[in-house]
Amino acid sequence: MTVAAVEIHEVGKALGGRQVLDGVSLTVPPGTVTCVIGPSGSGKSTLLRCVNRLERIDRGHILVGGELLGHGWRGGRLYELPERVVARRRAQIGMVFQNFQLFPHLTVLRNIVEAPVAVRRTPRREAERQARELLDRVGLADKADVLPGRLSGGQQQRVAIARALAMAPRVMLFDEPTSALDPELVGEVLKVIRSLADDGMTMLVVTHEMGFVREVADQVALLDGGRIVESGPPSAVLDAPTSERTARFLAGVPH
Amino acid sequence: MISSLAVRSSRHGVHPAVPDAAFARPRPRPGRWIAAAAALLLAAMALHALCDNPVFRWDVVRTYFTSHVIVQGLLTTLWLTAVALVAGFSLGTVLAVMRLSGNPVLSALSFGYTWLFRSVPMLVQLLFWYNLSLLYPRLSLGVPFGPAFVRFPTGHLIGGFAAAVIGLTLHEAGQAAEIVRAGILSVDRGQTEAAQALGLSRARTLRRIVLPQAMRAILPPAGSQVIGLIKGTSIVSVIAVQDLLFATQLVYNRNYLVVPLLLVATLWYLVLTTVLSVLQHYLERFFGAHRSPR
Numbered sequence: 302m303t304v305a306a307v308e309i310h311e312v313g314k315a316l317g318g319r320q321v322l323d324g325v326s327l328t329v330p331p332g333t334v335t336c337v338i339g340p341s342g343s344g345k346s347t348l349l350r351c352v353n354r355l356e357r358i359d360r361g362h363i364l365v366g367g368e369l370l371g372h373g374w375r376g377g378r379l380y381e382l383p384e385r386v387v388a389r390r391r392a393q394i395g396m397v398f399q400n401f402q403l404f405p406h407l408t409v410l411r412n413i414v415e416a417p418v419a420v421r422r423t424p425r426r427e428a429e430r431q432a433r434e435l436l437d438r439v440g441l442a443d444k445a446d447v448l449p450g451r452l453s454g455g456q457q458q459r460v461a462i463a464r465a466l467a468m469a470p471r472v473m474l475f476d477e478p479t480s481a482l483d484p485e486l487v488g489e490v491l492k493v494i495r496s497l498a499d500d501g502m503t504m505l506v507v508t509h510e511m512g513f514v515r516e517v518a519d520q521v522a523l524l525d526g527g528r529i530v531e532s533g534p535p536s537a538v539l540d541a542p543t544s545e546r547t548a549r550f551l552a553g554v555p556h
Numbered sequence: 557m558i559s560s561l562a563v564r565s566s567r568h569g570v571h572p573a574v575p576d577a578a579f580a581r582p583r584p585r586p587g588r589w590i591a592a593a594a595a596l597l598l599a600a601m602a603l604h605a606l607c608d609n610p611v612f613r614w615d616v617v618r619t620y621f622t623s624h625v626i627v628q629g630l631l632t633t634l635w636l637t638a639v640a641l642v643a644g645f646s647l648g649t650v651l652a653v654m655r656l657s658g659n660p661v662l663s664a665l666s667f668g669y670t671w672l673f674r675s676v677p678m679l680v681q682l683l684f685w686y687n688l689s690l691l692y693p694r695l696s697l698g699v700p701f702g703p704a705f706v707r708f709p710t711g712h713l714i715g716g717f718a719a720a721v722i723g724l725t726l727h728e729a730g731q732a733a734e735i736v737r738a739g740i741l742s743v744d745r746g747q748t749e750a751a752q753a754l755g756l757s758r759a760r761t762l763r764r765i766v767l768p769q770a771m772r773a774i775l776p777p778a779g780s781q782v783i784g785l786i787k788g789t790s791i792v793s794v795i796a797v798q799d800l801l802f803a804t805q806l807v808y809n810r811n812y813l814v815v816p817l818l819l820v821a822t823l824w825y826l827v828l829t830t831v832l833s834v835l836q837h838y839l840e841r842f843f844g845a846h847r848s849p850r
Contacts, residue, residue: 388755388756398746416755
């Protein structure tokens with residue numbers, strides 16, 4: 302059996318005295334798309350942020366490509382890795398945020414080039430060539446020298462995707478990538494994500510777009526109260542939910 | 557009346573009976589004119605008092621404005637300002653980062669520093685540094701709390717100028733720490749997270765992502781701070797550093813032309829702050845360029 306791209310095992314996490322994640326287990330096989338759905342405050346974003354260690358977990362473990370992100374392993378005990386090593390491992394995981402988080406003072410091109418040059422030591426010229434290719438791929442080849450503030454939300458999010466892809470990540474995490482967009486801009490972003498899925502990119506996507514889930518996901522997990530209530534292929538979870546909680550959630554969202 | 561309104565609302569196009577808003581006559585505002593005239597009159601009177609009084613001796617002002625001793629003093633003031641500005645803001649940035657770091661000891665030390673140096677008046681501090689030899693007659697280099705390798709007497713080490721530089725820098729750092737801290741806090745935490753998610757190191761995130769954006773919030777208070785610093789340097793005349801003010805005092809102690817020489821100093825301070833304000837304007841434009849106007 303191949304190593305799972307992401308393996309989340311019995312993860313618990315408390316934030317501000319509240320148990321946000323309460324024993325979550327989820328496995329993302331390589332080359333597949335897993336969508337996490339659930340009501341707001343159910344811990345979806347926190348789960349995603351734990352995967353690339355923007356948040357620390359209290360218990361359990363998360364393996365990405367068979368590797369622990371923040372810890373090494375010796376004699377049956379974990380020891381915390383130096384920040385430098387964590388940063389290097391983190392760079393193998395691409396993350397796209399709900400509100401884009403492009404660097405507003407850098408042009409689109411420099412947004413994309415920053416990490417490959419600083420972290421991977423790619424020569425700037427080479428990094429820029431790759432960045433232009435990626436921009437072409439997300440349909441923004443003509444926006445390379447523009448500041449992010451001049452772009453629409455949909456365009457900004459596509460740049461953010463290109464920026465994450467520039468590090469050639471093994472896994473992409475999407476944290477509600479279309480929630481901050483005007484309705485007419487959602488489509489262009491989903492199209493880009495869909496094309497990544499078609500290319501076999503491994504993805505973990507938190508989303509409310511049920512149409513997208515149905516079309517792209519190999520696996521859906523419904524998170525509620527910090528626990529996974531139900532998971533399985535979209536046809537099963539969305540059309541024939543076994544739990545009453547899932548049915549109630551699905552009844553409340555358009556799809 | 558009612559029937560005519562009904563007719564109007566039923567038509568959706570232009571109504572010839574209602575003139576266009578573009579040609580509306582503005583409401584008369586006599587109060588504005590009176591206030592403006594009164595203010596102008598007061599300003600004219602002040603200006604007249606300034607130019608007409610023979611005690612001002614504008615001819616003397618003109619003679620001394622670029623005289624050697626004054627220009628020397630001016631250069632000292634500029635030099636003091638520049639050193640205290642660069643050193644103060646560098647130390648202030650370090651203090652701000654210490655304060656925001658997760659390390660409780662560094663954070664507390666930074667807080668303590670800022671508390672102390674913002675509380676003690678600059679004049680008191682300058683006098684302390686100038687009289688350091690009374691407090692610690694000798695300084696030594698060696699193992700902390702252990703044996704010393706080299707000792708030197710403090711009296712020779714810290715003269716007036718060094719005391720001024722140290723005092724101004726440490727004072728400035730306390731202020732700068734708070735300004736820089738506020739600037740860093742003004743940047744969305746998500747920016748740091750995005751940089752971290754890309755694998756950028758903490759130092760690079762701070763230098764390339766956070767600080768350039770923090771500049772927008774740092775510059776306006778920093779500008780006021782630097783203008784305050786330029787004027788603040790005049791305090792060093794009490795410890796006999798020959799800055800701009802001290803130079804004018806030297807001259808008027810000889811020739812008793814107190815008012816025109818104070819005017820010379822005043823005009824130079826005006827020139828300096830004006831140049832700084834213009835510089836600040838362009839810096840703000842440069843660092844705020846990514847913000848498109850709303």
